Each structure stands twice: as structure tokens, then as C-alpha cells.
Amino acid sequence: MQDFILTAEILEKARNAIEGSLIQAGVRTALLIDGAGNILSNCGHDSDEIDAISLAALAAANLGATSQIAKLIGEEDFSLLFHKGKNGNIHFGRIGDELILITIFGEDVSLGLVRCRVTDLTDTLLQIFEG
Amino acid sequence: MALIDLSKKEIHCKIVYYGPGRCGKTTNLLTVHSSMADSARGKMLTIETKGDRTLFFDLLPLNLGKIRGFNIRIQLYTVPGQVMYAATRKLVLKGADGLVFVADPLQVRRERNVESLEDLRTNLLDYGLKLEEMPLVIQYNKRDLVDTPIPTLTVEELDADLNSAYKVKTFEASAVTGMGVFETLREISKQTVRYVTNKHLLHETK
Amino acid sequence: MTDKAHERDFHGEIDDAIDTLFAPHAGAVRNKPAAATAPVAPERPTPAAPQEKAAALPVSLLSADGADAFSPFEEALLSLDWEISASNIETARRALQEIQGNFEVDKAVALTEVFSLMDRLLAAMAIAPQSVSTSAPKTLQEGLQTLRAAAGAEDLSLIEKTLLDPTLSELRSAIPNIPKDYSKLGQAAQPEKQDFSAGEQKTAAAAQTPAAQTSRTAASTRVPPDEDILPELPVAPVGKAAAVLIEAVNAHLAVLGKCIAKRIIPVENLFAKTPGYEKLHAIHTELRERLERQKQNLIKALGVNYQADAPVPVEPPVGQSTKQAEPAAVCPWQTVALATWGGKTVGFLPEQIVYQGKPSPKVRKCGPFLPLKMLKRGFFGKIGFVMQGELSFQDEAVLKTLTIPVAKSSGAEAPQNDSPLLVLCRENSGMAFWLDEPTEQLDVPPGCRWEPETDPGTLVAGNLTIKGKTIPVITMRSM
Numbered sequence: 136m137q138d139f140i141l142t143a144e145i146l147e148k149a150r151n152a153i154e155g156s157l158i159q160a161g162v163r164t165a166l167l168i169d170g171a172g173n174i175l176s177n178c179g180h181d182s183d184e185i186d187a188i189s190l191a192a193l194a195a196a197n198l199g200a201t202s203q204i205a206k207l208i209g210e211e212d213f214s215l216l217f218h219k220g221k222n223g224n225i226h227f228g229r230i231g232d233e234l235i236l237i238t239i240f241g242e243d244v245s246l247g248l249v250r251c252r253v254t255d256l257t258d259t260l261l262q263i264f265e266g
Numbered sequence: 267m268a269l270i271d272l273s274k275k276e277i278h279c280k281i282v283y284y285g286p287g288r289c290g291k292t293t294n295l296l297t298v299h300s301s302m303a304d305s306a307r308g309k310m311l312t313i314e315t316k317g318d319r320t321l322f323f324d325l326l327p328l329n330l331g332k333i334r335g336f337n338i339r340i341q342l343y344t345v346p347g348q349v350m351y352a353a354t355r356k357l358v359l360k361g362a363d364g365l366v367f368v369a370d371p372l373q374v375r376r377e378r379n380v381e382s383l384e385d386l387r388t389n390l391l392d393y394g395l396k397l398e399e400m401p402l403v404i405q406y407n408k409r410d411l412v413d414t415p416i417p418t419l420t421v422e423e424l425d426a427d428l429n430s431a432y433k434v435k436t437f438e439a440s441a442v443t444g445m446g447v448f449e450t451l452r453e454i455s456k457q458t459v460r461y462v463t464n465k466h467l468l469h470e471t472k
Numbered sequence: 473m474t475d476k477a478h479e480r481d482f483h484g485e486i487d488d489a490i491d492t493l494f495a496p497h498a499g500a501v502r503n504k505p506a507a508a509t510a511p512v513a514p515e516r517p518t519p520a521a522p523q524e525k526a527a528a529l530p531v532s533l534l535s536a537d538g539a540d541a542f543s544p545f546e547e548a549l550l551s552l553d554w555e556i557s558a559s560n561i562e563t564a565r566r567a568l569q570e571i572q573g574n575f576e577v578d579k580a581v582a583l584t585e586v587f588s589l590m591d592r593l594l595a596a597m598a599i600a601p602q603s604v605s606t607s608a609p610k611t612l613q614e615g616l617q618t619l620r621a622a623a624g625a626e627d628l629s630l631i632e633k634t635l636l637d638p639t640l641s642e643l644r645s646a647i648p649n650i651p652k653d654y655s656k657l658g659q660a661a662q663p664e665k666q667d668f669s670a671g672e673q674k675t676a677a678a679a680q681t682p683a684a685q686t687s688r689t690a691a692s693t694r695v696p697p698d699e700d701i702l703p704e705l706p707v708a709p710v711g712k713a714a715a716v717l718i719e720a721v722n723a724h725l726a727v728l729g730k731c732i733a734k735r736i737i738p739v740e741n742l743f744a745k746t747p748g749y750e751k752l753h754a755i756h757t758e759l760r761e762r763l764e765r766q767k768q769n770l771i772k773a774l775g776v777n778y779q780a781d782a783p784v785p786v787e788p789p790v791g792q793s794t795k796q797a798e799p800a801a802v803c804p805w806q807t808v809a810l811a812t813w814g815g816k817t818v819g820f821l822p823e824q825i826v827y828q829g830k831p832s833p834k835v836r837k838c839g840p841f842l843p844l845k846m847l848k849r850g851f852f853g854k855i856g857f858v859m860q861g862e863l864s865f866q867d868e869a870v871l872k873t874l875t876i877p878v879a880k881s882s883g884a885e886a887p888q889n890d891s892p893l894l895v896l897c898r899e900n901s902g903m904a905f906w907l908d909e910p911t912e913q914l915d916v917p918p919g920c921r922w923e924p925e926t927d928p929g930t931l932v933a934g935n936l937t938i939k940g941k942t943i944p945v946i947t948m949r950s951m
Contacts, residue, residue: 140466143273160606171361172325172341173269173278189311192325192341199357200322245609247556251601306493331489334482338489452494459486464479 139169139233146176148263153178153236156256161244163223166237167230167260170195175234185239194237198227217246228253230260268363268462276337277466279458280361284386285368286378287347290407293441294368295326295342298451301444302328322346323358330455338459342451347382356389364401364458366450368441369424371408373417380427401457402434405450410440541574542620549616552597553609561598564612565591571619582628583619586636589643590615596647599744603648611646615639648750721770722782728767736760803922803936808945809911811894814881819936819945820896820911826863827895828911836887842895842904844874862897876902879931898948903931905946914938 149167153176157165164179166187172195177187202212216227226249228236236256238249269278283291292312299310308327323343330338343362345355367386369379387397406424419427421438429436435453439446545567551560572580572587580587590612597604605611618631618639625631740760743753771778808819827847835846844863848855855871856864863871876895887893887906894905921937925944933947 138268138270138462138466141269141271141273146271146273156602162606169269169361171269171280173280173361175269186309188308188327188341189325192311192323192343195360196322196354196357199360200354203353203357240606243610244606245553245556247553247560248597248601248604248606248608251556252606255602328493330493333485333489448494452490455490455494456487459490460483463482463486 139173139175141175145263149176149260150178152256152259152263156252156259157238157249160248160252162238162240162249164237164239166191166194166239168195168235168237170199170233170235172196179239190237194227194235198229198235215250226250226253228257230257231265234260234264236260268466270462270466274337275335276339277459277462278339278341279363279462280341280343281364281366281454281458282359282362283342283344283366283368284355284359284382285347285407286370286375286382287349289347289368289370289375289379290441291344291347291368292324294366294405294407294439294447294450295324295344297441297444297447298328298342299326301448305329306331322354330459333459333463336463340455340458349381352385355385356392359386359389360393362390362395362400363462364454365397365403366454367402367404367428368407369404369428371406371411371418371424373419376419376423376427379424383428398432401454401461402432403450403454403457404429404432404434404436405439405446406436407439407441407446409438409445410443541571542616542623545571545616549609549612552612556597556601558598561594565594568594575623579622579628583622583636585640586615586618586622586643589640589647593643593647596744599741600648603744605646605648608646611642615643648744718774718777719782721774722777722779725767725770725774725778726782728763732760732763732767736763803916803920803934803945805945806916808914808916808936808943810914810943811905811911812908813879813905815908816881817941817943819914819943820894821945821947822913823861824896824898824948825894825911826859826861826897826902828860828892829858830890830892833889835893836889836891836906838878840878840880842876842878842893844876844895845872847893874902876904878904878906881906896946896948901948903948 153165153167158179162179163181164177164185166174166178166185167176168174168191172192174187174191198216201216205212212229218225222242224240224242224244224246226238226240226246228238228250230236236253238253240249268280269276271277283294285291295310299307306329308329311325323345326342328340328342330340332338343358345351345358347355365386367383390397390400406421408418411418421436425436437446437450437453439450441447545564548560548564548567552564568587568590572583575583593604593608593612597608618635621631621635622628628636736756737760740753740756743749743756805821807822809822809825810817810819812818831847832849835842838846844855844859847858849858854868856866856868859866859871876897888908891906891908892910894907894911896903896905916936917938922934923937924934925932928949931946931948932944933949934945936943936945
């Protein structure tokens with residue numbers, strides 16, 4: 136596993152891509168993390184209110200755990216990871232092998248459309264991080 | 267896998283406490299958490315499960331302060347020790363930059379120590395890492411039991427079992443009283459930060 | 473400082489920082505880890521303040537007539553909320569049509585715009601989900617609630633302000649590329665609307681809902697009045713002339729329908745998907761809608777004489793350039809640029825030539841692909857300066873990214889040191905040619921032989937025979 140070296144330029148590009156696609160569409164917070172639980176980018180309206188470090192660690196572990204669960208039932212991995220709450224929802228998306236994009240959004244935002252946007256964003260982010 | 271954020275001038279390292287079940291990994295983190303100043307420590311995260319075993323992991327983020335303008339942040343993780351949580355244990359190990367192996371001195375757990383260290387070695391290999399090339403210290407925990415009737419292993423026996431191959435620094439500790447906890451942490455922090463910065467920062471700050 | 477010393481220094485700094493951090497606690501036991509400092513359990517992300525619920529609907533309305541028809545649409549919306557897929561959208565659109573069909577005629581007419589905007593929002597989700605507001609399924613839910621309320625309401629004007637208007641404005645704002653002045657247009661035209669006879673109003677409304685052709689006077693039509701509305705024909709014309717006219721109009725309708733379905737909608741969808749084409753998309757959408765209204769008007773005017781399955785008149789196969797479809801044996805162009813390429817004389821179309829000249833020697837090594845930026849002159853030169861025709865208006869940033877394939881001649885030789893370069897371009901396609909000689913303009917003499925090429929896979933549009941010599945004419949066809 137390689138160490139991630141983030142330059143201001145890469146981060147700026149990633150942030151712009153995420154803000155342009157998700158935050159503008161009404162997603163509250165989008166967190167880009169790596170598989171070890173490190174935070175690469177934290178965007179959104181209430182990004183300061185969330186304990187991002189814990190969230191990132193748990194999300195990384197959660198994805199790791201679910202992918203193990205997938206293997207137990209003979210699946211490679213699950214394509215949709217989503218938790219629904221009363222007022223807030225959280226969606227986890229894999230960006231390539233190393234990165235995870237976490238989106239937190241309210242009741243008024245449709246999961247289906249968030250998924251569309253995350254899929255779109257995946258390619259953009261992969262290009263930014265893999266060059 | 268360290269994260270180096272050149273824009274915020276931050277370096278994140280991950281140190282994992284490894285060892286057999288009930289050897290005192292979480293207690294190590296709790297001791298660190300309770301004795302550090304608020305400014306230097308983050309919120310300790312444990313995943314609540316029934317009983318006192320760690321099912322997933324514990325996390326304690328620490329802020330080391332600045333070195334050459336870079337903020338160094340360390341995240342301490344523990345793995346679940348019980349043999350049956352092999353999958354989660356391996357997950358937490360992902361991206362570790364430094365390791366503390368916590369050994370249990372109870373006579374009855376002698377085998378467990380050796381098994382756990384071997385488990386650590388093979389899990390790292392699966393991630394393409396060699397234990398002998400990584401920052402590692404070994405902690406002989408529960409030294410407070412030596413003076414009790416409970417049969418414990420001597421340091422020599424532990425050395426022979428666990429450190430004959432790696433020859434790394436060892437610390438006698440008692441996580442419940444706090445003895446040796448910070449010595450262990452201090453040493454592994456130095457080794458890990460050096461290990462990460464040698465790879466990336468040394469040439470940046472010349 | 474030597475590397476070793478530097479490293480030692482650096483390590484010293486690390487050690488100091490770590491020692492300082494842990495110094496007060498080294499070895500010392502400050503206090504036993506007490507239960508009081510128990511770790512904090514993971515916190516849930518702070519939920520935002522609960523949103524205010526949309527205006528509650530009178531429950532009594534829910535069991536009113538037509539209410540059963542709502543559940544398939546409701547189910548479809550739930551699926552859509554979960555996953556935007558073609559089949560989910562299709563199910564929802566069908567269910568929506570079903571509801572429209574089940575409505576009382578009066579109300580269906582009055583609610584035309586709600587139905588059509590909802591359908592349009594669904595269509596937009598199918599084409600370009602990225603450009604649709606993320607609250608679209610929620611907006612559709614609200615549309616559904618409004619329809620429900622309308623189904624039970626005795627008089628629609630009672631819920632016009634409280635429900636219909638807010639729903640319409642929400643639907644409009646959820647649909648991408650809807651013209652900003654859309655609602656204003658409707659309002660500005662209001663006074664005009666009163667000039668229409670009741671019959672005409674009926675026509676306008678019926679135009680959008682064929683299901684409601686037999687409508688009585690609509691209570692409040694929300695259809696923006698349109699200049700395309702035909703005055704109602706007084707009496708069906710009689711006689712032979714009329715029969716011919718009816719047949720012609722039916723044929724026209726068949727062609728119109730085909731054009732809308734096969735030509736206009738695909739382009740409209742393409743525009744919707746392409747960032748930067750929002751305006752064109754809006755124009756195109758408006759065009760389609762006006763044509764569709766026209767079509768409905770004509771159908772209405774034809775009345776019983778309308779033949780839904782009128783034969784499409786025989787016409788030149790669509791897709792083939794009209795230039796080639798012109799009467800055979802006449803060259804579609806008046807001038808061609810003649811040149812020798814690969815030892816043969818060929819013709820090019822002057823309007824497609826975007827570059828002609830002798831570029832610097834390094835360009836000759838470009839191989840099978842020519843990046844246009846190689847053609848710029850001097851360090852501060854711009855590509856646009858050396859381009860002509862279509863590409864001279866193109867943005868420099870776009871030109872910089874363009875790479876054009878180089879045509880392989882049968883002679884397959886590397887370009888000579890002085891061979892001129894010719895670049896053709898049309899819309900999205902381009903091709904570069906290393907010529908043997910520069911081009912020469914030729915006015916095509918009338919009466920010369922022209923054989924259009926039938927194979928669409930070649931760049932040769934046809935063969936021109938002048939004074940016994942056959943010249944293939946190479947053109948770029950747009951993609």
C-alpha cells in the first residue's frame with residue numbers, strides 16, 4: 136500500500152469536483168477518505184460539526200467489514216452502502232481500490248440522484264488522484 | 267499508509283497496538299487518553315459492544331505538535347485480540363505505519379502470545395509489508411502481577427519467545443497503573459515518525 | 473550541512489517533539505484510568521433541524537375518486553428515490569399517464585401543466601440525471617399530493633393558490649434548462665387569452681391532452697397560450713380539393729411525428745446531456761413542444777378525418793446528405809480544390825479546408841496523428857492565427873486539444889520535405905493530408921459527369937469526371 140502524498144493542487148481539484156457536484160446539489164457533507172481511515176478532503180456546510188476523524192475511521196472499517204460480509208455470501212463486494220436515518224442519511228461509495236467517498240444528506244435529497252452523481256464523480260476523482 | 271498533506275502541512279501516522287486477547291491494548295489507550303492534555307488528544311473512539319472485549323477497534327488521535335512546520339498527528343488503534351476476529355483484526359492493520367506488540371505475561375497465555383505475533387507477521391505480509399522492516403516495539407504488560415501468586419512469565423522467557431528474531435526494544439509495563447505506557451508510546455512514536463518522515467519529509471525540508 | 477548531519481538534526485527534532493509531548497507523564501502514574509474518563513461513544517452526525525413538512529393535505533381527499541390510481545405511481549416514486557434507472561423511470565411515466573387518464577376530463581385539462589411538467593421532470597431524469605435537482609423525487613411526491621388533493625377537490629380554484637401554484641413553481645425549478653421566463657410568458661399572455669373564444673381555449677387545452685378532446689369549458693387552463701393555436705375550423709370542407717388537403721395534412725402529420733420522434737428528440741436528449749448546451753437544449757425543447765402542439769392542433773382540426781396511421785410519403789432516405797440526394801449526375805458543388813495526393817488527382821471542398829500550407833519540418837514527423845498545436849508559429853503564436861474556415865473561430869483552448877488523424881495515401885511515403893499539408897474539418901471530424909502539390913481551385917463545368925459514392929464508410933463523396941478524367945472528391949461528413 137502506498138503512502139498518499141497530497142499536494143495543494145490535487146486537494147483543490149478534488150474539493151472543487153466534490154463541491155461542484157455534490158455540495159451544490161444539496162448534500163450536507165462529503166468526506167473523501169482512504170482505506171486506512173485518513174481524511175483527504177472534507178467539504179460541506181456542517182463539515183466542522185462532525186467528528187470527522189471518528190467518522191472516517193468507522194467508515195473505513197465499515198466498508199472493510201461489509202466487503203468481508205459480501206465475501207461470506209459469495210459476492211465480490213456490495214455496490215450500495217447506505218444508512219437511512221430520520222433526518223439524515225449516509226452513503227458510502229468506493230473510489231477505485233483505495234478511496235472512499237462518504238456523503239451525508241437530508242431527507243429532501245434523493246438517494247438515487249446522489250448515487251448518479253457519486254458515480255459521475257468517481258471517474259473525475261480517480262483522474263485527479265491517479266493522474 | 268501515512269498521509270502527507272502538503273497543503274495543510276500535516277502528516278498522519280497510524281500506530282496499531284497488536285496482541286492476544288485481553289492483554290491490555292485498550293487499557294494502554296485509555297491510560298494515554300486519561301493522562302494527556304486536551305489540546306494534544308482527540309476524542310477516543312470505542313465501538314460499544316457487549317462485554318469488555320474490543321470487537322472492532324479503538325481509536326485515539328493524538329497531536330504531536332510541529333516539526334519543521336509540519337503538524338504531526340498520530341492515530342493509535344487497537345485490534346480485537348480474540349482469535350475469532352481475524353478478519354477485523356486484519357482490517358485495522360491496513361495502512362499501519364508503526365506497531366506495538368503487547369504481550370500477556372500469564373503462564374497460561376504463553377502460546378497465545380507466540381500465535382498472535384505470528385498472526386501479525388502473516389497479516390502484514392498479505393499487505394506486502396515485512397514486520398522486521400517496520401517500526402515495532404514489544405510491551406511486556408501486566409508486570410504488576412509478578413508479585414502476586416498468579417504464575418507469570420519472566421522477561422527472559424518472554425524475550426526468548428517473542429524477541430529472539432526481531433531484537434526490538436521491549437518495555438515492561440502495567441497498563442492499569444500507567445507504568446511503562448508512555449515509554450512504549452514515546453519510543454514507537456519516534457520510530458514511526460522517523461520512518462514516515464525519512465521517506466517523505468527529509469528531502470522536502472532540506 | 474552533510475546529509476548525515478541533516479538527518480541527525482532532523483531526528484533530534486522529532487525526538488524532542490515527542491519527549492516534550494509525553495514528558496510530564498513519562499513513567500509517572502498520574503491517575504488510574506478512571507471510569508469517569510470513559511471514552512466517548514461514536515457520535516452520530518448532528519442532524520439538521522427537521523424540515524418543515526409540506527402543507528398537510530386534507531385526509532378526506534385521499535379516499536376520493538381516482539385515488540386508487542395513485543398507488544402505482546407512488547410505488548414507482550419510491551423505487552426512483554432508491555435508484556434512478558431507465559425501467560424505474562418508465563414505470564413512473566406510465567403510472568402518471570394512467571392517473572391522467574383516470575381523471576375527470578375537466579380536471580385533467582386544468583391540471584395539464586402539472587402532468588406535463590411531472591412527465592418532463594421524469595424525462596429529464598432519464599436523460600441527464602446529473603443535471604436534475606437532487607430533490608426531484610421529492611418534488612414529484614409533492615406533485616402527486618397535489619394531484620391527490622385535486623382529485624378530491626370540488627372546485628380546483630380553491631386549491632389553486634395553496635397547492636397548484638407552489639407545486640408548479642417547484643416542478644419548474646426542478647427541471648433543468650427550463651427557460652427562466654417560462655412562467656412570466658404565461659402571465660404576460662393572460663390578457664390575450666381572454667380574447668380567445670371559449671372554443672379556442674378548449675382547443676388549446678385539448679391540444680396538450682388528447683385524452684380530453686371532448687372537454688367542456690375548462691375552469692382554469694394553465695396552458696401558456698401560443699401563437700401556434702389554429703382557429704377552430706367552422707365546418708369540415710367538402711369536395712375533391714378538401715379530400716386532397718386532408719390527405720396532405722395527414723401525410724404531413726405522419727412526417728411531423730416521425731421527425732419529432734427520430735430527429736428532434738434524440739438531439740434534444742444529446743443537448744440535455746452535454747454541459748454547456750443548456751441554452752440550445754432549451755431552444756430545442758421549446759421547438760419540439762411547439763411542433764407537438766401544432767400537431768395536436770392539426771389533429772383536432774381534422775377531427776374525424778384524422779388518420780393516425782397515414783402512410784409516410786415517399787421521400788429520400790433520411791440521413792443521406794441532401795446534396796447527394798439531388799438529381800443524379802449533377803455535381804453538388806460548384807468549386808472543388810484539386811490536388812495530387814499519393815500520386816493521384818483528388819478534389820477537396822474549399823469550405824472544409826481549415827489549414828493549407830507548408831508547416832515547419834518538425835510537423836512532418838508527427839506520424840499518424842497531428843496535434844493542431846504543432847502548427848502554431850513562434851512561441852507566442854496562436855493556433856487560431858494559422859487556421860482558416862470553421863476552425864479560425866474556434867477557441868484557442870479547444871484548438872490546443874485537437875489532434876487530427878493523418879490520412880494514409882496508397883503511396884504510403886513519408887511526407888517530403890516540401891510537401892504541403894492540408895487539413896479538412898467539418899463539425900466533429902477532421903483529417904490531415906500530406907499533398908504532393910498545393911491545391912488549385914477548379915470551377916466545376918456544368919454538365920460534367922458526377923457519380924455519388926454509395927459506400928458511407930469512405931471519405932469519397934463521389935467521382936467527378938472532367939474531360940475523361942475521373943477525380944474522387946474527398947469530403948468530411950459530419951459525425
